[in-house]
Amino acid sequence: MRWTLATVAVLTTISAPSFADTFRFTAIPDEDQSRLVERFSRVADYLADELGVEVEYVPVKSYGAAVTAFRNDQVQLAWFGGLSGVQARRLVPDSVALAQGAEDAEFTSYFIAHDSTGLAPNEDELPDAVQDMTFTFGAKTSTSGRLMPEHFLRQRFGEAPDDIFSRVGFSGDHTRTIALVEAGTYDLGAVNYSVWDAAVEEGRVDTDKVQVVWTTPSYPDYQWTLRGDADERFGDGFTANLRQALLDMEDPQLLESFPRSGFIPADNAMYAPIEDVAEDLGLVR
Structure with missing residues (x-):
């Protein structure tokens, strides 16, 4: 069954999830919210087709709210910036950076x-x-x-x-x-x-x-980060299939949502420089 929903109301606080069939994702609100809802709704449609599960994009009010939603399992996937990704992976053990924009290795x-x-x-x-x-x-x-x-x-x-x-x-x-x-x-x-x-x-x-x-000089930045329990919840191989779906995203309209020319593989180790700077500035502990 193919079903998607772009949530119109901005996420503030919601109860702990009681669902297992709907795969939810969010993105840090680095631009005007209405533009993000329109664009990421199309990404939800794409992922639903590729993965064969129900997919919902959940907008959030702030960078901190994106990390909190990920920590609380209100979303299982997030399009994070470098720092918010580091924060989220520290809070949720076994979470993994799956893919980054082709431009994100040298942002x-x-x-x-x-x-x-x-x-x-x-x-x-x-x-x-x-x-x-x-x-x-x-x-x-x-x-x-x-x-x-x-x-x-x-x-x-x-x-x-x-x-x-x-x-x-x-x-x-x-x-x-x-x-x-x-x-x-x-x-x-x-x-x-x-x-x-x-x-x-x-x-x-x-x-x-x-x-x-x-x-500025270049640094690693945005990435897709997935919770470590995704295969347990959505089936064996889900993580690998999701990574491939992200890497295979080629539609210019979808890529405009980010905006990126495409996606390339990523892993947690790539963001060690961001983590080091964040520790120096006291933004992570």
């Missing part, structure tokens, strides 16, 4: 600046002039919107962001970061490069008001 963040700052693009490093400006990260546990940008800021200036900038904020997601810097609410911000590139391509950014001034 980057953009530092963007409002035109009024007078900052110009610099390939080498952030200029001293950014000091004492205002700055916004994305979500507090975003790999590309907070963790790695903060890591590179500390490398560059030898200080915490609060000591570098006159004011530091957290926008909540990459789309909001772009909007806040474009509006001049903050002088600078750190964003996921793929969200920025897609927004520019779709004409959702006024590049006369905001532009990229620096690109």
Whole structure:
């Protein structure tokens, strides 16, 4: 039987699951929620066809809510960022990173600046002039919107962001970061490069008001992480079949949901650098 449902209500808290036939997944809310519901509903349809089980996409309000839903078995699979994936796998023993986007092995963040700052693009490093400006990260546990940008800021200036900038904020997601810097609410911000590139391509950014001034070195980021009890719940070989379904995803409309050009195999060891940085910054224990 083929049945899918894209949950319209955003997950906050739900009781412990009493189902075994419906396979549920979520994704960190790194963009506008309505866009994610529309896009990931198509992914649910695809997985239902490939796996022969009922599949439901469950949207969440925050990065932390995605990790909590995974920990509580409210979802069995999640499209996590690097840091949220590390957090989830620490909380749920035997969970595995199955696949990452082809671009995720060498992901980057953009530092963007409002035109009024007078900052110009610099390939080498952030200029001293950014000091004492205002700055916004994305979500507090975003790999590309907070963790790695903060890591590179500390490398560059030898200080915490609060000591570098006159004011530091957290926008909540990459789309909001772009909007806040474009509006001049903050002088600078750190964003996921793929969200920025897609927004520019779709004409959702006024590049006369905001532009990229620096690109970070690369690091591993997003991945699909699956709970370790999936084969027990959904049948022998389910994990292998799911991984193959993700690797075989080729429909451009589906890949646009991420956005990625395709998926490649991943494993937990690939995210050791993210775990190390998170431990250094006190974001995981």
